[in-house]
Amino acid sequence: MGHDNRIMSPLLDEHMKLLRLLQVSSSSKALGSPLPEAILGQFMAAVSADDLDTLKSLLDEYFPERTKRFPGDYIVSELLPIVSHAARHGQVAILNELFTYEFDFKKFAEDDALDAGAKDTLLFFLKQGWDINEIRKNKITFLASALSPQQPNKPDRDMVLWLIQHGADLNARPPHIDDTAMSRAVMTAPPDFICELLDKYGGDVHRGQLLQNALFRRPGDDVVEVMDLLVNRGAPLNMTKYAGDAGSLxxxxxxxxxxxxxxxxxxxxxxxxxxxxxxxxxxxxxxxxxxxxxxxxxxxxxxxxxxxxxxxxxxxx
Structure with a gap:
């Protein structure tokens, strides 16, 4: 099996393209060599079969120095396809083995698990002390990512509610900008789901610039209906954007x-x-x-x- 794993993960191509760019730069030559296709195929066969013993043997052979930044002759980030498969299929024992390396696979695994709706993987992270409300590299929370799908108006309701029930906060925001998961919800979610988030799960109409963000719904996509349900719940009508928010201003x-x-x-x-x-x-x-x-x-x-x-x-x- 080669590096092209689109069927496995829509996020993987982006990471692998970046890896290839790094490999050709002079600053990355000390990281190691690309992993040959034949060896990657052995890894993929092991993880596809959920064969932890074989995976351990392969890791010990090709990436033996687990506590070091450069654990072998090959670039350890070449194992991203393995991480992707395990994250998307809830193979927590395999993930646990891979996480013994110095390289930070976890952020990638979290994103891939969210994309695949792999709750077993996310639950594994929570049990390991993952802060579900951390501000991520894209400057939003994990829940905000779940409410920012590629196809507008189709957030994964089941996943969003699962995250909330496991501690995700609709109103959590980075310190520098008033941007919450509710900010994303009013841009993409159906009106009935927005009502549920506000009335049942604690969405706050006074945070996240909700009226402003509702205007970014697609033309004709219930914009006024969404604004009306926000106004009826007390969203500030005459406040300039970020008024009173020092970080955002x-x-x-x-x-x-x-x-x-x-x-x-x-x-x-x-x-x-x-x-x-x-x-x-x-x-x-x-x-x-x-x-x-x-x-x-x-x-x-x-x-x-x-x-x-x-x-x-x-x-x-």
Missing amino acids: HRYKTSDLGTPLHMAAVMGNAEAVRYLLSQGADASICSTKGRTALQWAENARRDDVVPILRSPDQYRL
């Missing part, structure tokens, strides 16, 4: 930040603009650089929105 100190009405206006979403005005959005509020939602719309040449914002009172209830 510092990160975006050069940006012009507005209210949800500003965002709907600049996006040209006339339906959302009318809805926000009907709920009490204040069109006179200025962004952090002193511009109204009307000025944002005029500057963006949003011709469908400009007339609405020039006569906002007619849309109020």
